[in-house]
Amino acid sequence: MNKLGIYVHIPFCESKCKYCNFISGIFSQDIQKRYVSALIEEIKREKVETKVASIFFGGGTPSILTAEAIGKIMHAIKENFNLAKNAEISIECNPNSVTKEKLKSYISLGFNRISFGVQSLDDEVLMLIGRVHNKAQALQAIKLARSVGFKNINADLLLGIKENKNISNDIMELKTAGVTHISAYMLILEQDTPLFNEAKQNKIKLLSDDESVAQYEKYLKALRQNGFYRYEISNFALKDYKCKHNLNYWECGEYLGFGVSAHSYINGVRYSNTENISEYLKNSKYKNYEKLTKQEKLEELIMLGLRTKRGVSLKKLEGFGYKVLENKNALKMISLGLIKMNNTHLYITSKNFGIANQIILRLVE
Ligand SMILES: C[S@@+](CC[C@H](N)C(=O)[O-])C[C@H]1O[C@@H](n2cnc3c(N)ncnc32)[C@H](O)[C@@H]1O
Numbered sequence: 001m002n003k004l005g006i007y008v009h010i011p012f013c014e015s016k017c018k019y020c021n022f023i024s025g026i027f028s029q030d031i032q033k034r035y036v037s038a039l040i041e042e043i044k045r046e047k048v049e050t051k052v053a054s055i056f057f058g059g060g061t062p063s064i065l066t067a068e069a070i071g072k073i074m075h076a077i078k079e080n081f082n083l084a085k086n087a088e089i090s091i092e093c094n095p096n097s098v099t100k101e102k103l104k105s106y107i108s109l110g111f112n113r114i115s116f117g118v119q120s121l122d123d124e125v126l127m128l129i130g131r132v133h134n135k136a137q138a139l140q141a142i143k144l145a146r147s148v149g150f151k152n153i154n155a156d157l158l159l160g161i162k163e164n165k166n167i168s169n170d171i172m173e174l175k176t177a178g179v180t181h182i183s184a185y186m187l188i189l190e191q192d193t194p195l196f197n198e199a200k201q202n203k204i205k206l207l208s209d210d211e212s213v214a215q216y217e218k219y220l221k222a223l224r225q226n227g228f229y230r231y232e233i234s235n236f237a238l239k240d241y242k243c244k245h246n247l248n249y250w251e252c253g254e255y256l257g258f259g260v261s262a263h264s265y266i267n268g269v270r271y272s273n274t275e276n277i278s279e280y281l282k283n284s285k286y287k288n289y290e291k292l293t294k295q296e297k298l299e300e301l302i303m304l305g306l307r308t309k310r311g312v313s314l315k316k317l318e319g320f321g322y323k324v325l326e327n328k329n330a331l332k333m334i335s336l337g338l339i340k341m342n343n344t345h346l347y348i349t350s351k352n353f354g355i356a357n358q359i360i361l362r363l364v365e
C-alpha cells in the first residue's frame, strides 16, 4: 500500500550555530507570522488522497514558534490530509526553546516523537560551536519531554570536534534521561561558516580525519553496548524506535514538503520550493519541477537504500532491470565481502558503512 510522508520546514532559529548552513536564520516576529500563513496556504492547496504515515516538522528550529502557530499548521494538515491511525508525528526542537506547556501542547496536537539538537554533552564543545544551551539544559529538556508523555525521543549528536573521554557515559546519560534514538553526524566543515573560517585561521583545532574516524568507532561501540542498533549510516535506535519518516525517504517512498527549500516526490516527479524566504512569502505557489529519468530513479533507489542496514530491495532493483548477479562491479564487491545479498535485499555490511559512498558509486557506474 502506498504511504506518504509530510515534511514541514520551519526556517527560524534563536541564533545561528557556527557550523550550520541549513536554510535557517534569525527573523522578526512579523516575518514568522507571515511565513506561518504562507505555509498554511501552501498546505491547503495540495490534494493527495494517499494515507499519511508520517509528519516531520524540521528546521531550523520549529520549537521557536508559539504552540499556537504549530497548532494552526497541524490543524491545516489534519483538515487537508488523511492521516494513518498510527502515523509517526515528529517535531525538531532546540533544548532551550521548550517549556513544559509547549511540550504538553505538542502531545495534545498529536506529536508522538521529538528530536532534540543535543550535539554534545561537553559544555566546552557546545560553546565552541556556538550552541545556546548547555549539557544540563539538554538533559533537562529530554526529561521534561518524557515526563509529559513523549516515549520516542531522538538526540542529534555532532562528532569530530574535540576528543571526548566520556563517550560511553554520555550515551548512558542520554538513555537514562529518556533518549530512544540517536542521530550521530560527523561534522561537515561547511564553506564560509564561522567554524570553517576559525579552523582555516587556526583559531580552533578540530579533530583530524584519522582522529574523527577513531572517535566515530568509539561512539559505534558505546551505542552498541547501550542497545542502540545502527539501522542507517548515521542513525541508531533502541528496539522498535526506528524513524519511520526517514525510512520512507531511504526507501524512495513518496513525500510532500512544505515551506521554504522543501522538496517533494510524487509519481516519479520531484519538485522543490525556493530557498529564499522573501520569494516564498511573495509566492509560495512557485515550484521547480524535475521529472526523473529511469536511470536517475535507479541511482536514487541504490543510493538511498544502501544507506540503511536492511539495504535495497532486490524486487525494486529488478523493476528497473538491474540484476545484481549480472553486474560485474556488484559481483566483485560481493566476492570481497563489501556487500551481501539475502533473499530480499542487497546491503552493505556494517563494517563497510564508512566507505558506503565509494561502494554506491561503483554500483551505479
Ligand atoms: C537542521 S538541524 C535541526 C535541529 C535543531 N535546529 C537544533 O540544532 O537543535 C539537524 C541536525 O543537523 C546536524 N548538522 C547541522 N549542521 C551540520 C554540519 N555542518 N555537519 C554535520 N551535521 C550538521 C546537527 O546535528 C543538527 O542537530
Ligand code: SF4
Pocket: 012, 013, 014, 015, 016, 017, 020, 021, 022, 024, 059, 060, 061, 094, 117
Ligand atoms: S544547527 Fe539547528 S539551531 Fe543551529 S543554526 Fe542550524 S538549524 Fe539552527
